[in-house]
Amino acid sequence: MRPSKRLERIPPYVFAQLERKIAEKRAAGVDVISLGIGDPDRPTSPLIVEAMQEAVSEAETHKYPTNRGRDDFRGAVRDFYERRFDVKLDPESEIIPGLGAKEAIFNLNLAFLDPGDYALAADPGYPVYTAGPWLAGAEPVLMALDPERGFTPDLEAIDTEVLARAKLMFLCYPNNPTGAVAPEGFFERVVELAREHEILVVHDNAYSEITFDGYRAPSFLATPGAKEVGIEVFSLSKGYNMTGWRCAALVGNAEALHTYWQLKTNVDSGLFEAVQLAGVAALSPDADAEVASMNELYRRRRELGGEALHKIGVRVKPPHGTIYVWAPVPQGFEDSAGYCEHVLEHTGVVLTPGAAYGPAGEGWFRISLTTPDERLLEAVERLGALEA
Numbered sequence: 001m002r003p004s005k006r007l008e009r010i011p012p013y014v015f016a017q018l019e020r021k022i023a024e025k026r027a028a029g030v031d032v033i034s035l036g037i038g039d040p041d042r043p044t045s046p047l048i049v050e051a052m053q054e055a056v057s058e059a060e061t062h063k064y065p066t067n068r069g070r071d072d073f074r075g076a077v078r079d080f081y082e083r084r085f086d087v088k089l090d091p092e093s094e095i096i097p098g099l100g101a102k103e104a105i106f107n108l109n110l111a112f113l114d115p116g117d118y119a120l121a122a123d124p125g126y127p128v129y130t131a132g133p134w135l136a137g138a139e140p141v142l143m144a145l146d147p148e149r150g151f152t153p154d155l156e157a158i159d160t161e162v163l164a165r166a167k168l169m170f171l172c173y174p175n176n177p178t179g180a181v182a183p184e185g186f187f188e189r190v191v192e193l194a195r196e197h198e199i200l201v202v203h204d205n206a207y208s209e210i211t212f213d214g215y216r217a218p219s220f221l222a223t224p225g226a227k228e229v230g231i232e233v234f235s236l237s238k239g240y241n242m243t244g245w246r247c248a249a250l251v252g253n254a255e256a257l258h259t260y261w262q263l264k265t266n267v268d269s270g271l272f273e274a275v276q277l278a279g280v281a282a283l284s285p286d287a288d289a290e291v292a293s294m295n296e297l298y299r300r301r302r303e304l305g306g307e308a309l310h311k312i313g314v315r316v317k318p319p320h321g322t323i324y325v326w327a328p329v330p331q332g333f334e335d336s337a338g339y340c341e342h343v344l345e346h347t348g349v350v351l352t353p354g355a356a357y358g359p360a361g362e363g364w365f366r367i368s369l370t371t372p373d374e375r376l377l378e379a380v381e382r383l384g385a386l387e388a
């Protein structure tokens with residue numbers, strides 16, 4: 001058997017490796033605490049689970065869905081975007097469901113890129129921003145997120161030849177892995193650049209509902225002109241504790257969504273209608289209180305995480321959003337992978353090396369706040385003991 005050359009170019013998926021390492025440690029009897037993967041530990045809200053239970057008992061949901069999505073799902077996304085972001089969308093042409101953001105981001109690459117094309121990818125960034133272009137036979141071009149610019153790329157520094165060949169640009173705010181939120185005026189500059197160079201902006205909006213300190217994350221589409229040049233991928237995974245459900249919506253530029261739909265009709269058969277109905281429940285105002293209480297939980301854990309890092313001599317600026325804390329590797333360690341190995345070996349605590357998200361992530365590591373409080377406290381203690 002010979003796998004495709006395309007696949008050979010892809011580095012092993014970081015979390016698959018991490019899962020294997022954790023399994024090995026556990027098999028060896030180590031009590032591992034994972035602060036690695038960003039998979040919410042709390043269950044999906046009963047409001048959403050009950051909507052699913054009801055929906056799944058209706059025979060009408062058992063058939064093939066359409067790739068366009070149910071009217072009520074698209075209606076719920078329209079209402080949510082208006083209520084939450086003050087963004088108006090036409091449910092007929094500007095909203096389409098996705099099987100999670102990962103699927104959507106990957107397939108957008110297949111829908112838009114040919115060999116020789118470029119996709120601009122935030123670095124550090126979600127791994128599919130680079131694997132997607134590679135698997136589509138195209139090339140990702142990394143845009144380093146500069147800590148001095150609030151973890152945004154220097155758009156003016158992008159080579160004009162690169163801009164001429166770039167067809168897609170992947171961005172994400174609130175940002176995984178850095179926890180940064182989009183600084184004032186940044187989205188406006190992105191729209192300008194995209195318009196000038198005919199680049200489709202894909203704003204990965206996986207974390208807008210998880211924010212702290214009174215900060216409310218905007219939609220990229222709330223930026224004037226954004227809908228002409230971009231789409232947003234809104235995932236229900238993190239904000240609604242629905243990672244396993246695979247529920248997302250792509251919203252924005254109608255022509256781009258039509259192209260994605262064209263590809264999708266050849267790739268899969270749409271999002272299970274019962275999951276769409278669960279999504280309707282999640283996006284209703286009735287779920288707002290649950291989202292707020294999750295944010296309070298993560299805010300508390302963010303303090304605990306900050307405390308843990310302080311104990312090992314690492315100082316961080318508390319992030320205004322996401323379920324992550326991004327922190328510099330302490331002095332004395334060669335690189336982020338070496339540091340995370342050291343921590344795992346000596347404490348059984350799993351951290352994610354920043355380099356796993358791209359070269360600009362080197363020198364950093366990420367902790368995820370999706371671990372129950374008592375385990376997070378235990379991790380704090382173990383990290384404190386490591387330094388003693």
Ligand SMILES: Cc1ncc(COP(=O)(O)O)c(C=O)c1O
Pocket residue numbers: 038099100101102103126172176204206235236237243247248
């Ligand atoms: C930035 C970002 N985008 C997308 C995803 C995937 O989301 P989904 O579960 O909707 O596929 C993740 C998951 O970790 C993420 O961090």
